[in-house]
Amino acid sequence: MKSKFILIAALFSFSLFAHEGGHGHLEEGGKFGGITAPVIDTAQEHMGDKAKALFKAELVRSESGKISLYLFDEKMNVLGLDQFGPEVEAKLEVKKKGKFTYFGTFKLSKHGNHFMGQLPKIEYKPFNIDLYLVNGKTKLFVGFSNLD
16 A cells, blocks of 8 residues: 555656646657757647647757757758747746746857757756747747756
8 A cells, every 4th residue: 555655646746847838749859869849839838738849849958058959840850940030049947946937048049050059057957948939920939848
């Protein structure tokens, strides 16, 4: 009985780390050693896993704190950045005292076939990065949750 209680408690604790609304899931691994997530229209941001993926994205982090964002079509072909705005706005949330709280924003700029920026120094983990970019007139969102 005690082991069942521990198992149930452990399962519920995993749901506490979910980013509100979710960001969807992709089955493929990243092409550049990062993690992937769907890119959606910001109008569907509240829909979580039910939002329609327009593109796929991969977030790659280096030990120095540089992050790169690659964008892909549905077949995981790297997209050129001509159709996208010059910068990506990144909003950072950290888990502090058991709750995710806003930490700040930073920018990623075009760098060849991807966007690149410097991740601020983060003392609390895990953390979430929400990225906002523009494709023509469409504002897009991609989120990466529970990073450490």
